[in-house]
Amino acid sequence: MSEKIQQDIYPSMMISSQNKAEKIAPIKLGERLKEIRKSLNLTLEEASQKTGLARSTLSKIENEQISPTFQAMQKLTTGLEIDLPQLFTTPKQVTATGRRDITRNEEGKAHPTSTYEHELLATQLTNKKMMPFKSKVRARDFNDYSDWIRHDGEEFLLILAGEITFFSEFYEPVNLQQGDSVYYDANMGHMLISISEQDALILWVTAS
Amino acid sequence: MSEKIQQDIYPSMMISSQNKAEKIAPIKLGERLKEIRKSLNLTLEEASQKTGLARSTLSKIENEQISPTFQAMQKLTTGLEIDLPQLFTTPKQVTATGRRDITRNEEGKAHPTSTYEHELLATQLTNKKMMPFKSKVRARDFNDYSDWIRHDGEEFLLILAGEITFFSEFYEPVNLQQGDSVYYDANMGHMLISISEQDALILWVTAS
DNA sequence: TAACAAAGTTTCCTTTTGGAAACTTATGTT
DNA sequence: AACATAAGTTTCCAAAAGGAAACTTTGTTA
CATH class of the missing domain: 2.60.120.10 (Jelly Rolls)
Incomplete structure (x- = not known):
């Protein structure tokens, strides 16, 4: 019993805009969480302590077996001391010093x-x-x-x-x-x- | 059975920042949703149609009787054609602060x-x-x-x-x-x- | 490679969410 | 006011989330 549930989100700091179910590169919330946890060098157990969510729950979220409640997401963000939007956006490597991103015409x-x-x-x-x-x-x-x-x-x-x-x-x-x-x-x-x-x-x- | 659950969140379109347990005016997700729905001039029934969430569920979310799952939140944002951060941010009071400046072509x-x-x-x-x-x-x-x-x-x-x-x-x-x-x-x-x-x-x- | 420990996953069960329908509260209309 | 109807809330139950503990995998050391 480990079917992946649909759990995509559309990247958007977008303003008043609409996101119908369109083809936009979706971000996996679970993957993102795992990335964040890893980047903080935390084990599931440690993350569990910080967030107050069970080790098993965290695992299931990371593997996209469940869709966390808003409450759970809050525990995540406050416990790990991150901002909510961070859960929804993929930060491609951000080097400390210089960053740059080129977008070709029509290729945004x-x-x-x-x-x-x-x-x-x-x-x-x-x-x-x-x-x-x-x-x-x-x-x-x-x-x-x-x-x-x-x-x-x-x-x-x-x-x-x-x-x-x-x-x-x-x-x-x-x-x-x-x-x-x-x-x-x-x-x-x-x-x-x-x-x-x-x-x-x-x-x-x-x-x- | 209609106790209010704890369901605050810290407003943040804020880009790079961590929010330690800072005292920032907390926002009620339910209230916010209700505001949005009202501003779109939708009844619960209509919102239900658009989002695919039951009328009752929407009501409970708005009254903060339940904490929606991430899935539900997605249905909300896609169905109402809003962006996720909108659910977390209180729109600033619009007073006389409105400023605008138009620059015509070649006239800068x-x-x-x-x-x-x-x-x-x-x-x-x-x-x-x-x-x-x-x-x-x-x-x-x-x-x-x-x-x-x-x-x-x-x-x-x-x-x-x-x-x-x-x-x-x-x-x-x-x-x-x-x-x-x-x-x-x-x-x-x-x-x-x-x-x-x-x-x-x-x-x-x-x-x- | 056997033994052990640590990290992660799955199971099983309890609690909570989400939906259908019943119910209550507003908003007209005659 | 009485009625009708729309909007919103609550109840009840099925489905899903969250937690404790059993289980599996990975990594380390003798």
């Missing part, structure tokens, strides 16, 4: 939604101060959107192609064309629609 | 140097987390450069036009073309030269 990590088609950039690097991604904006209709998008931090966007109307909470809407850019407080409600013939292409960079 | 603040022609963006806003600017790179020759460029923080760059070779201290040089991007630790020595016919056009964003 896809993250499609109904109205946007996000392409996450520099996904190899974790713990970044900024989160850059490109989006194709398909929507040309308000109805495609439910409400303001709102999240922590600041956001910069640059129109790479097409034309959009950018809405934000305390301002009048503006039209933005190729080459135009906006910088704004992302806690302020914001959203945009494409008004060009083809999909608009946009670069976003977020920092919190 | 010019800042020419010998080999670059910088155009600073969003200069109206001060105290920004990020510093975005475009550059025309004229240089096609190593001699135009003295040495590595090095400064605090992290840097993201995207090739808007042309083609360049990007050099950085601990890596092999790479050629980058329109649409390609790099993210790197700016303390690591870096520089670039244009290798296209016309000047290359580049977007930089720096954060420290």
